[in-house]
Amino acid sequence: MHCFSDRALLRAELAVLLENSRLAESCAYVQHGQTSTFLHCVAVAWYCLWLARLLRLEVDRRALVRGALLHDYFLYDWHQPGHGRLHGFRHPAAALGNARLCCRLDEREENIILRHMFPLTPVPPRCREGVLVCLVDKGCSLFETFNGRYRRLWWAERMVRRAV
Numbered sequence: 001m002h003c004f005s006d007r008a009l010l011r012a013e014l015a016v017l018l019e020n021s022r023l024a025e026s027c028a029y030v031q032h033g034q035t036s037t038f039l040h041c042v043a044v045a046w047y048c049l050w051l052a053r054l055l056r057l058e059v060d061r062r063a064l065v066r067g068a069l070l071h072d073y074f075l076y077d078w079h080q081p082g083h084g085r086l087h088g089f090r091h092p093a094a095a096l097g098n099a100r101l102c103c104r105l106d107e108r109e110e111n112i113i114l115r116h117m118f119p120l121t122p123v124p125p126r127c128r129e130g131v132l133v134c135l136v137d138k139g140c141s142l143f144e145t146f147n148g149r150y151r152r153l154w155w156a157e158r159m160v161r162r163a164v
């Protein structure tokens, strides 16, 4: 179903999560380089939609967006002491635990969040949407590590400022 443009769908799902979750808090945490965890998640959602469209993949776009927006919903700064090396292995389960507290997730959304660190965590995603998030997450992380900026996603941070 393609009745929503990518941007409209992302904005709509983001608005719901900003209202019903603690996602806005992740603006305060650094993911890689100069990018917050919040903007990282928005970027992953955005480029998953882009890639699905490019490859003409039949996907559940809503689950794709919600899973991507919540895939790093672990709510701490992983650079702070105490999180250390195990963060990479543990944060998918932490994100899923937090997400379950605020949202009713379907099986696909849960799988996207829990399996996005494959192959670091050994079980691969079970759905197409999970594979997309897993791949796009790696690309975005690399881009951010080299100090890339998401200039086209400025509106997402403005949505947060309006929501709080």
Ligand SMILES: [Fe+2]
Pocket (backbone or CB within 6 Å): 071, 072, 091, 092, 116, 117
């Ligand atoms: Fe992650």
Ligand SMILES: [Fe+2]
Pocket (backbone or CB within 6 Å): 040, 044, 071, 072, 137
């Ligand atoms: Fe991520």
